Amino acid sequence: MRRPLLSLCILAVSGAAVFVAAARVSNLFCCQHACQDDDELKWLQQEFKLDSVQLERIRTLHEGYKPSCRSFCEQIDDRKRELRSLLDNASSVTAEVERILAEIGSLRAQCQSAMLRHFDEVSRAMPPDEGRRYLSEMRRLTIESHEQIESAMTRPVHATHAH
Amino acid sequence: MKTVNDRSGDDGLSSLLRQARPRPDLPPRFQEGVWRRLELWEGEPSPSTLWRAWVDRLAASVLRPWVLAGGFTAVLVAGVLVGGISAAAQSRDSARAAYVASVAPDALH
DSSP, X not given: OHHHHHHHXXXXXXXXXXXXXXXXXXXXXXXXXHTOOXXXXXHHHHHTTOOHHHHHHHHHHHHHHHHHHHHHHHHHHHHHHHHHHHHHHOSXXXXXXXXXXXXXXXXXXXXXXXXXXXXXXXXXTSOHHHHHHHHHHHHHHTHHHHHHHHHHHHSOHHHHTOO | OOOHHHHXXXXXXXXXXXXXXXXXXXXXXXXXXXXXXXXXXXXXXXXXXXXXXXHHXXXXXXXXXXXXXXXXXXXXXXXXXXXXXXXXXXXXXXXXXXXXXXXXXXXXO
């Protein structure tokens, strides 16, 4: 009785070990080939089934959008640095702090508007159905992710303790 | 110590006792019923016997060279497939994150 049971147990453990080892090796091997692609537009091409002409059109739009995006980011980062140094030296929220917060808000709004306009342009360079899917996906990944954070913040306190 | 005469006295006493306590009549086909119940009891193996037999049967059918080779190959192929599928999903997620980071930078958060 004991020996067949022991053999079956050893067999099951060996099988599990072989499965895990094969999965890990295969995952590492595939990732070395697939995960290290530097092209930022690779996902667009695969997900929205773009042909080379559409991809090149979108690449042009993408490269045109990046400098303005970078410029907004640099301005926001500058204002954030200013805000940090003001907050380090001030014990209360001064008028200057409020002014910089408003500037950061305004810059973020401009940056988001530019981003949404870019999404619109990119979606028009895609086949109509894929363009609509791209727009909804990008809104979900960018603007709506902020909405989720905000709605989580505005949820009543007792609701967070409901569970 | 008892003698032979004493034992003959015991036999007499036993026969007297048997007569004083009459044996009741057995129900009809009593013996047949007893044998049937014994047969039924012998025919139902205990759970431990069943489990042992099942393990033995399983071991005998699994521990054969061609079954082991087939099982090893199946497990290996399944592992490679699962690893490949999860790598494809990882690759897709990292490509999407790279694109989103390039158009919606962290400064917005």
